Amino acid sequence: MTRVLLVGCGKMGSAMLAGWIERGIDPAGIVVVEPGGAARDTFGPKGVTVVDTVGAVDRAFMPDVVVLAVKPQVMAEVAPSYARFKDGVFLSIAAGKPVSFFAGLLGDVAIVRAMPNTPAAVRAGITVCVANARVDAARRAACQILLEAVGEVAWIDDEGLMDAVTAVSGSGPAYVFLLAEVMAKAGAKAGLPPELATRLARATVWGSGQLLSQSAESSEQLRINVTSPGGTTAAALAVLMAEGKGFGELMDDAVAAATRRGKELAG
Ligand SMILES: NC(=O)C1=CN([C@@H]2O[C@H](COP(=O)(O)OP(=O)(O)OC[C@H]3O[C@@H](n4cnc5c(N)ncnc54)[C@H](OP(=O)(O)O)[C@@H]3O)[C@@H](O)[C@H]2O)C=CC1
Numbered sequence: 366m367t368r369v370l371l372v373g374c375g376k377m378g379s380a381m382l383a384g385w386i387e388r389g390i391d392p393a394g395i396v397v398v399e400p401g402g403a404a405r406d407t408f409g410p411k412g413v414t415v416v417d418t419v420g421a422v423d424r425a426f427m428p429d430v431v432v433l434a435v436k437p438q439v440m441a442e443v444a445p446s447y448a449r450f451k452d453g454v455f456l457s458i459a460a461g462k463p464v465s466f467f468a469g470l471l472g473d474v475a476i477v478r479a480m481p482n483t484p485a486a487v488r489a490g491i492t493v494c495v496a497n498a499r500v501d502a503a504r505r506a507a508c509q510i511l512l513e514a515v516g517e518v519a520w521i522d523d524e525g526l527m528d529a530v531t532a533v534s535g536s537g538p539a540y541v542f543l544l545a546e547v548m549a550k551a552g553a554k555a556g557l558p559p560e561l562a563t564r565l566a567r568a569t570v571w572g573s574g575q576l577l578s579q580s581a582e583s584s585e586q587l588r589i590n591v592t593s594p595g596g597t598t599a600a601a602l603a604v605l606m607a608e609g610k611g612f613g614e615l616m617d618d619a620v621a622a623a624t625r626r627g628k629e630l631a632g
């Protein structure tokens with residue numbers, strides 16, 4: 366049984382925890398530290414132990430993995446209280462915070478810096494990880510079990526890529542949800558009843574994601590397959606892909622802004 370101490374059960378921590386339970390990771394081996402009551406109400410009945418503070422964690426509980434899932438802004442204050450769990454591996458999911466930051470707080474311990482995303486809640490996430498030299502095969506395997514329970518996992522060696530990873534896949538679900546949001550609004554402006562517009566936008570984003578995940582064709586080819594010459598899609602794409610002010614340029618700027626913000630959160 367993989368023993369997990371989850372620190373912070375907000376949006377991302379709860380998405381991962383929901384995915385772990387759904388995937389059959391034994392809740393009896395999971396302890397959550399979360400000051401709010403919502404986690405206790407949601408996950409307590411599922412067999413997870415939820416406590417308010419690190420001081421309330423049973424002294425005999427020795428986790429294989431300590432998942433640090435609080436906001437980057439409070440990490441410096443929170444993480445040092447977990448230094449006694451140094452025999453396990455610390456798995457941080459905080460945006461921006463480098464491995465060296467945790468080594469400064471926790472000492473010479475095994476640290477994995479990871480960037481998951483919220484589709485983990487439905488086991489459709491993707492997490493990119495980088496490990497320090499203290500992460501041996503067993504500790505890496507323990508992280509792998511948790512992360513692959515909620516989606517795909519990729520390990521990289523170059524930590525310098527993590528802010529760009531965060532900008533693409535960590536933050537990325539928000540871009541897709543924004544797409545669904547603005548498509549629905551545009552549909553309503555075009556005269557559709559708002560409920561129907563929302564249903565069409567959600568189903569289209571979901572169906573396109575399914576097609577993308579199941580097709581051997583590239584996203585570019587799948588786009589081309591929708592686009593009849595001289596048809597309606599071509600008319601829309603002429604707007605979305607307009608030279609110099611299209612969706613591509615906007616996305617470049619958005620990813621660059623998120624990457625910059627990740628670097629600012631490092632310290
Ligand atoms: N949301 C996302 O899509 C993703 C987030 N991340 C990263 O995950 C981390 C969490 O983000 P997110 O879930 O969005 O943020 P949330 O604010 O939703 O979750 C953080 C949780 O930690 C709790 N908390 C605060 N202090 C402590 C403490 N001392 N001990 C235990 N828990 C505490 C907070 O409680 P309270 O609200 O009461 O303060 C809150 O429930 C961040 O570092 C973020 O960068 C990574 C990938 C994606």
Ligand SMILES: O=C(O)[C@@H]1CCC=N1
Nearest residue numbers: 459460531535536537
């Ligand atoms: O917005 C954030 O900072 C976090 C990290 C990636 C997704 N949410």
